[in-house]
Amino acid sequence: MSLEQDIKQEKFESEFHKVAVNVLFTSSWLYNTNAVRLKPHGITPEQYNVLRILRGSHPKPIMLAEVTCRMIDKSSNATRLVEKLRQKGLVKRETCANNRRQVDISITAKGLDVLSRIDKESESWVATLKNISKSEAQELNRILDKLRG
Amino acid sequence: MSLEQDIKQEKFESEFHKVAVNVLFTSSWLYNTNAVRLKPHGITPEQYNVLRILRGSHPKPIMLAEVTCRMIDKSSNATRLVEKLRQKGLVKRETCANNRRQVDISITAKGLDVLSRIDKESESWVATLKNISKSEAQELNRILDKLRG
DNA sequence: AACCAAAAATTGTATCTACAATAATTGTTG
DNA sequence: CAACAATTATTGTAGATACAATTTTTGGTT
Numbered sequence A, B: 001m002s003l004e005q006d007i008k009q010e011k012f013e014s015e016f017h018k019v020a021v022n023v024l025f026t027s028s029w030l031y032n033t034n035a036v037r038l039k040p041h042g043i044t045p046e047q048y049n050v051l052r053i054l055r056g057s058h059p060k061p062i063m064l065a066e067v068t069c070r071m072i073d074k075s076s077n078a079t080r081l082v083e084k085l086r087q088k089g090l091v092k093r094e095t096c097a098n099n100r101r102q103v104d105i106s107i108t109a110k111g112l113d114v115l116s117r118i119d120k121e122s123e124s125w126v127a128t129l130k131n132i133s134k135s136e137a138q139e140l141n142r143i144l145d146k147l148r149g
Numbered sequence C: 001a002a003c004c005a006a007a008a009a010t011t012g013t014a015t016c017t018a019c020a021a022t023a024a025t026t027g028t029t030g
Numbered sequence D: 001c002a003a004c005a006a007t008t009a010t011t012g013t014a015g016a017t018a019c020a021a022t023t024t025t026t027g028g029t030t
Helices: A015-041 A045-057 A064-070 A078-087 A109-127 A134-148 B015-041 B045-057 B064-070 B078-087 B109-127 B134-148
Strands: A091-095 A103-107 B091-095 B103-107
Touching (some): A015 A045, A015 A109, A015 B109, A015 B134, A045 A109, A103 A109, A134 B134, B015 B045, B045 B078, B045 B109, B064 B078, B078 B091
Antiparallel strands (some): B091 B103
16 A cells, blocks of 8 residues: 555655655554564564574674674663563573673573574565565665665 | 675575565664654654644644554554643644544644744755665655555 | 443553663773 | 773663553444
8 A cells, every 4th residue: 555545644745755754654564563473472573683683693692782783773772682581581691701791692492492483484474575576675675775875 | 884784694584584674674773863853852753743744734633543543653652642742832632522532633833833943954854865866765665665565 | 211332532551762870891001 | 000991781760662451422222
């Protein structure tokens, strides 16, 4: 559906104003569908993001600051996110031996298990994005990268 | 900068997975720049969104439910957002005479004034989106609309 | 009229966020 | 080596969000 219908706005000041609203609106939609599919697994999109980052470097742990800088939303508080995941047994935290300021985070077997169960459902979630063709997806990625400059 | 660099991820499972992350990441970036420029005016992006909606229909008031369905982020609590704006004197709330379940919201002169001051700065904010051409902006809008199906 | 269902908004509450302040450890430099 | 600066993480706290439960009012049905 067109953005104009979705938020009932007839016209935008310019194509660029519309880009801003369109990116924000599409993101909100995407975030919500993601939150809904993750909910039965007991994690939020932000927590999922952290788990994905940790799986990416597994079995090598990552320090907290590095987790933050790889996150989609940098403004999330990694300390508290990681603590939530630790309470659920999905990650492990250890103060780094070499540099005791740092905290090394790694994903646990249980964490990997949760992710692999989510993986099985991921294709059907990604399928909801296949209203566009692969080449349109490439073009979208190219333009978004360029947009951020 | 490329998304891969921004979040330090070398590769994505597919172009569609990348679309999901790219839209979320770009939106987070956009939201934050918007929050920063609005802050000196004492309002948040969500509050700004509500004010824009009310200016769009001014001088005709809109009921609360209608505000919600025009918002970019539908999950915001319109009652509380409007109450914040009312406390600042930027909007007016009146229970509708015909149907006392409804609450009619309208923007005040002060609210219009705040928006007009923001308008003056808006071009320079929108200018940060002009790394892409107008035709790329159109293409981006087209693909995002199609993506949501 | 009495009752029930629907519409519209508000409220309760646990959780989360923003962001500044603090703490702990390490590195540097006079 | 003492003092200070920088790095890394945690905490405090006011405000915001998610979402379910509740309230108020209206419309419809018997």
